[in-house]
Amino acid sequence: MLVLASIILLYSCDKDYNAIGGDLIGDNHFDFSTYTSNVIAYNQKIGPVQSNDFAVNGLGIYTNPAFGTTTANFATQLSLGSVSPEIGNNAEIESVVLTVPYFTDATKTVTNTDGSHVYELDSIYGGSPAEIKLSVYESGYFMRDLDPAGGFQEAQRYYTNQNVNFDNAKVGNRLNDDVNVAQNDGFFFSVAEYVEKTTDATTKVETTTRTAPGMRLNLNKSFFDSKIIHAPAGKLATADVFKDYFRGLYFKVEKSGTSPGNLALLNFKLGKITIKYKEDLSTTVGTVVTVTRVDKSIVLNMAGNSVSLLEQTNTNALYANATTSPNTVDGDENLFLKGGEGSMAILDLFTTPGELTTLRSNGWLINEANLVFHIDADKMKDVSGVKVFEPNRIYLYDLTNNRPVVDYFNDATTGTNPKNGKLIYGGMINKETATNKGLTYKIRITNQIRNLIKNSDSTNVKLGLVVTEDISTVTSSYLKTPNTFSSRVPRASVMNPLGTILYGGKSTVPVDKRLKLEIFYTKPN
Structure with a gap:
C-alpha cells in the first residue's frame, strides 16, 4: 500500500507540473525551451459606438498628431x-453651483x-x-x-x-x-x-x-x-x-x-x-407672528x-489608411489602437498550415506563453512641442465569443484599485526610464495556449486587442454598424480617449520589433 501511494503521489506531481511557473511575474524562464509562432495581426475601424452610462466620461479637446x-x-x-421639496414663502436664490x-x-x-x-x-x-x-x-x-x-x-x-x-x-x-x-x-x-x-x-x-x-x-x-x-x-x-x-x-x-x-x-x-436660497419662516407665539429668513438648499x-x-477631426492620413484598408492575409506593419470610436487590432494565431496539429502531437508541457507588443516610438513621439499621452494598458480578449481569455479569469491578483488588477495577465505599459516613453506591452496567455494545444476540440479563436481605461470592466458596447468580425467592442476601450501604435507581425517588420507568440515549454521524459 505504501508503494502504491508513492506511485500515485508521483503521478499527481507530474500531472501538475505544467502549471509550475505559469503564474510567475518576470522573464526568468528556468532554461525552458522556446518556440515562437508567427502572428497575423491587422487593424479594424470601430466607428460610432454605444456610449451611454459610463463610469467615466471625457470632456474637452485632445490632439494626438498620430491620430x-x-x-x-x-x-x-x-x-x-x-x-417634492417644500419651498416656503418669498424664496430667493442666493447661489446655484x-x-x-x-x-x-x-x-x-x-x-x-x-x-x-x-x-x-x-x-x-x-x-x-x-x-x-x-x-x-x-x-x-x-x-x-x-x-x-x-x-x-x-x-x-x-x-x-x-x-x-x-x-x-x-x-x-x-x-x-x-x-x-x-x-x-x-x-x-x-x-x-x-x-x-x-x-x-x-x-x-x-x-x-x-x-x-x-x-x-x-x-x-x-x-x-x-x-x-x-x-x-x-x-x-x-x-x-x-x-x-x-x-x-x-x-x-x-x-x-x-x-x-x-x-x-x-x-x-x-x-x-x-441651489442655495432663503425663505420666510413664520413662528407664532400667542397672537404674535414672527417672520425670519432661513437658509435652505435643493440638490x-x-x-x-x-x-x-x-467627434474626431483632422484625422492623420496614415491612421485613416491603415484602418480602412487592413491586410487580413499577411497582417499590417503597424497596429493602431485608439479609444472612443477609434480602432482596434485583430490577431490570428497558428496560421501556418499544420502548425497547431504538430504542436498537439509533440506532447509538450506548456510553462508560459506571451504576446509582447513593441511600440513604434518614431510614430508615437512628441511633435512640435505637443506631448503625446500613451494608454497605460491594453486588453486582449476572445473576439470570436466576445469574452475575456481564460488567463484573465484565472488571474486573481489585485492592484491599488480594481482597475489596476490582473497583474499576471498584464497588458501594462513598460516605459524607458530616461525618457518615460513606452517601449512594450506584454500579455500572458499561458492557459489560453495550454488549453488550445492540450485539447484537440478547442477552437483557435480570433483575438481582439484594444486600449482600456479599466481592466476590471469587460462588458461590451454595441457598434452602431457591425463590422465583418463583431457587433460589439469592450466598453472600457470606448471610455479611454488615448491611442498607441504598435508593430505588427508582418514579415517586413524588423525581427526585434515583430509581434510573435512566445511559448516556453519542457519536453516530456
Missing part, C-alpha cells in the same frame, strides 16, 4: 436629491503646515494648463430608459456620434454665464483646491473648509428660480415627472482662441447642482441616463 483631434461633449439627466470632482494622484498630494494642499491632477490630457470654451445648456433631448424599437424590452442605446442631436435640442442660452471667463470662454481644469470660510452667527468662530480640485461653475440664478423654485405645480413631485420636465444638461466644448485645449476624464455621477444630482458624445 487626430478628439472633441468630447457630454449629456446627462438630473434627479432631485429629494422629490455645479460641481464635479477631478481625479487626483493621492500619492503626490502634499499637505502644508497651514492645512492647505497641493494636488496633482490625474487623467488630464493635453497642454497644462490649456483653455477650452465650455458651455452648459439645458437639454431638450429626452433620454428614454427603454428602446421602443425592441418593444420596450431592452435599454435604449445612445451612441458617440449623436452630438448633433443633443446640440440641436439644447434650450436657451448657456447656464454658466458668469462674468469670470475661467468658467466659460476660458475654462481650464484647475489644480487649485477650493477654500470656503464661514463664520458662526452666534459664536463668531470662523471655519475653513477645503475641497479637492473640481469643476465649479456658477449657473444662472434666474433660470433655476423659474425652473425649480417656482416650478409649475406637480413638476417636482416624482422622479419620472421631473425627468420629463427638466431633461438634463448638455456640456458643449469648443476651442478657445488658439489654445490646443485639454481633455479630462470625469466621474459625472458624483456631480451635482446645489440636483447628475444621475440617470448619460452619454459620451465624441
Whole structure:
C-alpha cells in the first residue's frame, strides 16, 4: 500500500507540473525551451459606438498628431436629491453651483503646515494648463430608459456620434454665464483646491473648509428660480415627472482662441447642482407672528441616463489608411489602437498550415506563453512641442465569443484599485526610464495556449486587442454598424480617449520589433 501511494503521489506531481511557473511575474524562464509562432495581426475601424452610462466620461479637446483631434461633449439627466421639496414663502436664490470632482494622484498630494494642499491632477490630457470654451445648456433631448424599437424590452442605446442631436435640442442660452471667463470662454481644469470660510452667527468662530480640485461653475440664478423654485405645480413631485420636465444638461466644448485645449476624464455621477436660497419662516407665539429668513438648499444630482458624445477631426492620413484598408492575409506593419470610436487590432494565431496539429502531437508541457507588443516610438513621439499621452494598458480578449481569455479569469491578483488588477495577465505599459516613453506591452496567455494545444476540440479563436481605461470592466458596447468580425467592442476601450501604435507581425517588420507568440515549454521524459 505504501508503494502504491508513492506511485500515485508521483503521478499527481507530474500531472501538475505544467502549471509550475505559469503564474510567475518576470522573464526568468528556468532554461525552458522556446518556440515562437508567427502572428497575423491587422487593424479594424470601430466607428460610432454605444456610449451611454459610463463610469467615466471625457470632456474637452485632445490632439494626438498620430491620430487626430478628439472633441468630447457630454449629456446627462438630473434627479432631485429629494422629490417634492417644500419651498416656503418669498424664496430667493442666493447661489446655484455645479460641481464635479477631478481625479487626483493621492500619492503626490502634499499637505502644508497651514492645512492647505497641493494636488496633482490625474487623467488630464493635453497642454497644462490649456483653455477650452465650455458651455452648459439645458437639454431638450429626452433620454428614454427603454428602446421602443425592441418593444420596450431592452435599454435604449445612445451612441458617440449623436452630438448633433443633443446640440440641436439644447434650450436657451448657456447656464454658466458668469462674468469670470475661467468658467466659460476660458475654462481650464484647475489644480487649485477650493477654500470656503464661514463664520458662526452666534459664536463668531470662523471655519475653513477645503475641497479637492473640481469643476465649479456658477449657473444662472434666474433660470433655476423659474425652473425649480417656482416650478409649475406637480413638476417636482416624482422622479419620472421631473425627468420629463427638466431633461438634463448638455456640456458643449469648443476651442478657445488658439489654445490646443485639454481633455479630462470625469466621474459625472458624483456631480451635482446645489441651489442655495432663503425663505420666510413664520413662528407664532400667542397672537404674535414672527417672520425670519432661513437658509435652505435643493440638490440636483447628475444621475440617470448619460452619454459620451465624441467627434474626431483632422484625422492623420496614415491612421485613416491603415484602418480602412487592413491586410487580413499577411497582417499590417503597424497596429493602431485608439479609444472612443477609434480602432482596434485583430490577431490570428497558428496560421501556418499544420502548425497547431504538430504542436498537439509533440506532447509538450506548456510553462508560459506571451504576446509582447513593441511600440513604434518614431510614430508615437512628441511633435512640435505637443506631448503625446500613451494608454497605460491594453486588453486582449476572445473576439470570436466576445469574452475575456481564460488567463484573465484565472488571474486573481489585485492592484491599488480594481482597475489596476490582473497583474499576471498584464497588458501594462513598460516605459524607458530616461525618457518615460513606452517601449512594450506584454500579455500572458499561458492557459489560453495550454488549453488550445492540450485539447484537440478547442477552437483557435480570433483575438481582439484594444486600449482600456479599466481592466476590471469587460462588458461590451454595441457598434452602431457591425463590422465583418463583431457587433460589439469592450466598453472600457470606448471610455479611454488615448491611442498607441504598435508593430505588427508582418514579415517586413524588423525581427526585434515583430509581434510573435512566445511559448516556453519542457519536453516530456
